[in-house]
Amino acid sequence: MDNSKEITRVLFENFQPQAIHLFYAIGYLAIAVFTYGVYVQIRKYRRGKPDGSWNELFHRFVDMVKTMATHRTLVRRDKSAGRAHGLIFLGFVLLFIGTSTITLEYDILEPLFGVKFWYGNFYLLFSLVLDLAGLGLIVGLIYMMYRRKWLHLPKLDYKRVDRQEGDPDFDRSQYRREDWAFLWSFILIGITGFILEATRLVWLNDRPEVWDYRMWSPVGALLAQIMQTFGMVSESAGAFRPYLWWFHGLLSLTFIACIPYTKIKHIFTAATSLMFKDPLAGRRLPKVPDDQKTAGYKTITDLTWKNLLHLDACTKCGRCQEACPANAVGAPLSPRDVILSLREFANHALSAKELPKEAELNIHGKDVGQVFMETLWSCRTCLACVEICPVAVEHVPIIVQMRRNLVEAGEMEPLLEKTLQTIHKTGNSFGESKRKRAAWAKELPFEIKDARKEPVDVLWFVGDYASFDPRNQKVTQSFAKLMHHAGVNFGLLFEAELNAGNDVRRVGEEGLYELLASSNIGTLQACDFASIVTTDPHSFNTIRNEYPDFGGKFEIEHYTTLVKRLIETGQVKLKKKLDYRVTFHDPCHLGRYNKGYDAPREVIKLLGCELVEMARNRDNSFCCGAGGGRIWIPDPVGIEKPSANRMKEAGQIEGLQVFVVSCPKDLTMFEDALKTSGFEGQFVVRELIELIDECIEYEVWEDTAVTA
Amino acid sequence: MKILVAVKQVAALDEDFEIRADEKDVDEDFLLYDLNEWDDFSLEEAMKIKEAGTTEVEVVVVSVGPDRVDESLRKCLAKGADRAIRVWDDSIEGSDAIAIGRILAAVAKKEAPDMIFAGVQSSDQAYASTGISTAAYLNWPHAAVVADLQYQAGNKSAVVRRELEGGLLQEVEINCPAVLTIQLGINKPRYASLRGIKQAAAKPIEEVTLSDIGLSGADVGAGNSMSHVRRMYIPAKGRAEMIEGTIAEQAAKLIQIMNEFKGV
Ligand code: SF4
Ligand code: SF4
Numbered sequence: 001m002d003n004s005k006e007i008t009r010v011l012f013e014n015f016q017p018q019a020i021h022l023f024y025a026i027g028y029l030a031i032a033v034f035t036y037g038v039y040v041q042i043r044k045y046r047r048g049k050p051d052g053s054w055n056e057l058f059h060r061f062v063d064m065v066k067t068m069a070t071h072r073t074l075v076r077r078d079k080s081a082g083r084a085h086g087l088i089f090l091g092f093v094l095l096f097i098g099t100s101t102i103t104l105e106y107d108i109l110e111p112l113f114g115v116k117f118w119y120g121n122f123y124l125l126f127s128l129v130l131d132l133a134g135l136g137l138i139v140g141l142i143y144m145m146y147r148r149k150w151l152h153l154p155k156l157d158y159k160r161v162d163r164q165e166g167d168p169d170f171d172r173s174q175y176r177r178e179d180w181a182f183l184w185s186f187i188l189i190g191i192t193g194f195i196l197e198a199t200r201l202v203w204l205n206d207r208p209e210v211w212d213y214r215m216w217s218p219v220g221a222l223l224a225q226i227m228q229t230f231g232m233v234s235e236s237a238g239a240f241r242p243y244l245w246w247f248h249g250l251l252s253l254t255f256i257a258c259i260p261y262t263k264i265k266h267i268f269t270a271a272t273s274l275m276f277k278d279p280l281a282g283r284r285l286p287k288v289p290d291d292q293k294t295a296g297y298k299t300i301t302d303l304t305w306k307n308l309l310h311l312d313a314c315t316k317c318g319r320c321q322e323a324c325p326a327n328a329v330g331a332p333l334s335p336r337d338v339i340l341s342l343r344e345f346a347n348h349a350l351s352a353k354e355l356p357k358e359a360e361l362n363i364h365g366k367d368v369g370q371v372f373m374e375t376l377w378s379c380r381t382c383l384a385c386v387e388i389c390p391v392a393v394e395h396v397p398i399i400v401q402m403r404r405n406l407v408e409a410g411e412m413e414p415l416l417e418k419t420l421q422t423i424h425k426t427g428n429s430f431g432e433s434k435r436k437r438a439a440w441a442k443e444l445p446f447e448i449k450d451a452r453k454e455p456v457d458v459l460w461f462v463g464d465y466a467s468f469d470p471r472n473q474k475v476t477q478s479f480a481k482l483m484h485h486a487g488v489n490f491g492l493l494f495e496a497e498l499n500a501g502n503d504v505r506r507v508g509e510e511g512l513y514e515l516l517a518s519s520n521i522g523t524l525q526a527c528d529f530a531s532i533v534t535t536d537p538h539s540f541n542t543i544r545n546e547y548p549d550f551g552g553k554f555e556i557e558h559y560t561t562l563v564k565r566l567i568e569t570g571q572v573k574l575k576k577k578l579d580y581r582v583t584f585h586d587p588c589h590l591g592r593y594n595k596g597y598d599a600p601r602e603v604i605k606l607l608g609c610e611l612v613e614m615a616r617n618r619d620n621s622f623c624c625g626a627g628g629g630r631i632w633i634p635d636p637v638g639i640e641k642p643s644a645n646r647m648k649e650a651g652q653i654e655g656l657q658v659f660v661v662s663c664p665k666d667l668t669m670f671e672d673a674l675k676t677s678g679f680e681g682q683f684v685v686r687e688l689i690e691l692i693d694e695c696i697e698y699e700v701w702e703d704t705a706v707t708a
Numbered sequence: 709m710k711i712l713v714a715v716k717q718v719a720a721l722d723e724d725f726e727i728r729a730d731e732k733d734v735d736e737d738f739l740l741y742d743l744n745e746w747d748d749f750s751l752e753e754a755m756k757i758k759e760a761g762t763t764e765v766e767v768v769v770v771s772v773g774p775d776r777v778d779e780s781l782r783k784c785l786a787k788g789a790d791r792a793i794r795v796w797d798d799s800i801e802g803s804d805a806i807a808i809g810r811i812l813a814a815v816a817k818k819e820a821p822d823m824i825f826a827g828v829q830s831s832d833q834a835y836a837s838t839g840i841s842t843a844a845y846l847n848w849p850h851a852a853v854v855a856d857l858q859y860q861a862g863n864k865s866a867v868v869r870r871e872l873e874g875g876l877l878q879e880v881e882i883n884c885p886a887v888l889t890i891q892l893g894i895n896k897p898r899y900a901s902l903r904g905i906k907q908a909a910a911k912p913i914e915e916v917t918l919s920d921i922g923l924s925g926a927d928v929g930a931g932n933s934m935s936h937v938r939r940m941y942i943p944a945k946g947r948a949e950m951i952e953g954t955i956a957e958q959a960a961k962l963i964q965i966m967n968e969f970k971g972v
Contacts, residue, residue: 288903295903410899417899424902425742433723511902 003120006209009200011106014238023249030253037260041312044350048305053276064275073274073390077319077620082390084143091137091190092267098130124216131197131217134190141187148179155318162332162375169344169368175316178263185255192248198223199244203237266315270391273313276306282383282396283593284545288404288510295510296404299361300346307398308350311343313391320385320395325623325642326378333378335385335395338371342398345369364405373411376402380642381506381628382588387619400628403508412507419632420509423516427498429632430468434495437462440473441492446484451491455528458483458490461520461543461556463536464499465664471671472664478693479535479559485696486571490533496523500539502589505546507629514550517542521552531555533562535689537589537596537663538627544594558590560599560662563692567606574695577608580657582691583650584611585670586621587663600662600688607691612656614649622646624669631665643673656683660691709861710766711754712821713789714812714839715747717773717780718832731939743780746827748897750890753857754825755788755898761861766790770815772800772808778913785911786904787897792913793819795921802930805833809841811928814921816846823866824887828853836889843887850887851880855894859884 012020067073071089075082102118109115118126148156158172197220204210214221227237259265288295297303320335321327327334345363349356363370376399385395406412422431441448451459460483466476483490501516524532532554534540540558547554566572584604590596597618604611616622625635625642635641647670650659659674661667670685718741725738751769758765769784770793771777781792795811803811816824826839843850851868855877859866863884870878871891918924930936951958
């Protein structure tokens with residue numbers, strides 16, 4: 001290396017002053033166009049409602065930088081695309097920093113202070129790094145082109161499931177064109193950059209301070225070699241260079257000017273979206289302020305600025321659609337399309353100087369950019385979309401907010417409407433008398449304490465399905481026996497327990513949810529207990545994540561963690577081991593919602609079972625189809641149910657004996673699906689509690705049961 | 709233009725109910741109250757007229773009953789009714805459908821509506837005569853079991869289709885003002901969201917006493933009704949028994965059973 005000042009690149013070498021001025025003028029113009037675009041975008045976001053996500057900005061920023069630097073969210077479930085993006089991202093960032101460094105010296109430090117640093121060793125290292133960055137960029141882009149052209153990935157097909165062929169927004173071909181325009185212009189900038197570099201080397205090959213150090217830009221050097229082989233000499237290179245220079249320069253400036261108007265803006269929107277990510281998105285739905293007249297989202301301006309920002313962050317990668325159970329069974333829902341529809345709507349309605357009339361802002365309906373009610377009702381709020389979105393788009397809160405509006409307008413399935421009325425009337429979705437809530441306990445050989453009347457350690461919140469569904473009552477009884485056996489001091493709320501409201505809230509009936517939640521919170525607060533346990537992941541989620549917003553802060557755990565502890569401490573003694581080959585289905589509300597992936601698996605192993613995972617497991621678990629109130633809406637006949645789809649997946653496991661679940665609704669859904677999908681006789685569906693039950697010997701009670 | 713919708717809060721039986729000590733009704737502890745199902749439809753019919761027309765239409769719901777009825781009235785307000793009236797006086801307790809009709813007619817005289825809608829019947833008592841007796845006291849025309857209504861706010865008459873036995877429909881033209889009793893299924897009642905009901909709590913419910921409508925305790929109540937509940941009970945389960953033996957033995961057994969029934 002050599003640190004002499006000669007080793008550098010002379011900017012605008014051999015340019016007429018007019019040419020330089022012209023370039024600067026175009027540069028400023030590009031920046032002006034860019035700035036105006038940014039202004040329009042920000043004005044658009046400001047037309048949304050406020051959002052309280054401004055807390056802990058520094059923390060958020062650090063998290064965002066970490067996510068971007070590691071590309072953690074991008075490599076998930078699509079390693080090659082994630083890595084290719086990583087190359088492009090790194091290349092872009094380095095080239096951007098490089099260009100900024102040059103600007104810093106040439107336009108600021110040198111003219112103002114006479115400071116120069118871009119020469120010698122630094123310059124050489126700089127050349128090497130940027131050369132490699134450019135190479136990475138091009139390699140990444142080539143892979144992306146290959147992927148789009150030849151891999152035929154369903155998730156990159158923009159045809160819509162909620163629109164018909166012939167509808168104006170059916171295939172969204174403009175997106176495809178934009179994708180390709182983006183890829184081509186980007187790669188052309190990279191390629192012309194390298195050719196430009198090579199041309200300069202050939203042009204100045206008689207200057208040792210240039211030519212002798214050419215290996216510090218290896219790609220350029222290689223290209224220069226090739227050009228020379230093809231007969232290019234210094235003069236021809238010098239003559240060719242200005243054309244290429246202008247082409248490269250103008251293309252780059254156009255690219256910059258286009259950022260806020262095209263998909264390139266995801267550079268900014270995705271980053272900010274990640275920064276404002278809500279770790280509880282969908283798990284804790286937004287409250288409706290008391291003074292707000294109507295609930296939910298009716299118009300595009302009902303969305304918060306954060307929602308609007310999320311819409312713009314979407315890169316159409318299709319991962320959410322790929323993970324969506326509704327989409328998988330052909331329901332007219334793709335979470336991506338919901339986001340894109342609303343984005344198109346927002347761009348159309350909110351980008352102009354004046355806001356259109358109220359009526360033109362309605363996001364519900366059948367027109368371009370509007371979201372169908374069938375689409376919204378197809379969602380099972382399973383959170384698979386939110387979980388996988390690499391740029392932290394939060395679909396579920398938006399979908400539920402839109403449903404709230406549908407509920408208020410009464411636009412829902414008659415059966416769902418009936419169920420909501422039933423829940424209002426009786427406090428449970430089965431329409432049973434409150435008095436019968438703990439009827440299952442009457443058959444037990446011991447009495448369960450009434451937590452309203454005496455203090456207990458553990459309050460068991462049973463939930464509707466576990467209380468009223470005959471099949472699940474058996475499981476409920478087993479769990480009661482288990483707790484009794486383990487000597488846990490526990491009690492129930494009996495008829496004072498109401499539906500916890502998790503699914504009512506996800507349906508969008510916020511008023512009913514408030515009623516249920518505040519009633520349960522009142523009841524719970526009047527009891528004396530240390531913590532709550534439940535076998536129902538739905539109740540678990542809302543009590544854990546949503547009741548605090550209504551003043552109910554309680555310790556709560558799902559039974560799987562409690563049982564694991566009881567076994568480990570020896571309070572529950574396993575008298576025998578099971579040798580079943582089993583698989584485990586993560587319930588959405590336990591797994592994705594609350595990250596309870598490990599406890600059930602550990603219990604399964606403690607029981608001695610051999611656990612074989614399905615392809616879609618843990619955070620990629622496939623919803624049984626019952627979430628979001630869909631258990632109260634009949635699935636259309638003739639198309640596959642998500643639960644049947646799941647059964648097929650399990651059926652592929654060789655020698656599978658038991659399909660283990662840990663959620664009452666799962667038990668109902670999958671036992672049904674087992675019959676209808678033809679796997680009956682091959683394996684069985686069991687609640688984990690039932691397996692544990694097999695391993696415990698209840699000698700004493702069996703006796704009392706007989707004598708009683 | 710005003711439509712008066714008469715509604716009732718009906719009782720449904722909870723699991724394992726018990727009869728009151730005086731055997732006249734079910735113990736109130738075992739009753740769940742809700743708006744009568746038919747009334748959802750008659751209110752919806754009124755709301756449709758209100759929303760369809762260019763003329764201003766006021767929909768007023770009226771009910772006879774104690775405090776608890778407010779909850780049902782609030783549901784009506786949540787669905788869009790403009791006003792709600794609740795008539796109550798302890799002396800009303802025990803009134804039959806005809807006496808209730810008298811009260812409703814008195815309210816109607818004061819309110820002077822252009823139409824009165826009521827449900828065909830209530831799901832708990834099923835007299836199916838409250839609406840009709842209201843018409844009788846007002847001396848207005850009426851049509852019962854209306855399954856279809858063609859009427860615009862301000863019209864002098866309405867065309868109704870009445871549901872008859874055997875799937876027959878009868879089309880009737882009726883002069884207004886009139887009383888119509890509305891049948892289930894005439895429309896699709898809207899959903900009253902809980903937030904809507906909560907917000908409706910801000911709308912006042914007019915509490916009306918008997919004297920406000922020109923009646924007194926002498927016009928209502930069990931004592932002034934033409935029918936009285938004597939007893940409410942659960943009939944003994946029917947029994948069936950296979951009679952065995954020869955023809956003669958069977959006949960003898962049959963006579964014995966018949967005599968037991970007659971209490972001989
Ligand atoms: S929550 Fe689940 S069902 Fe709803 S859009 Fe997302 S992935 Fe699809
Ligand atoms: S919402 Fe997220 S996951 Fe879905 S297409 Fe857009 S960027 Fe991809």
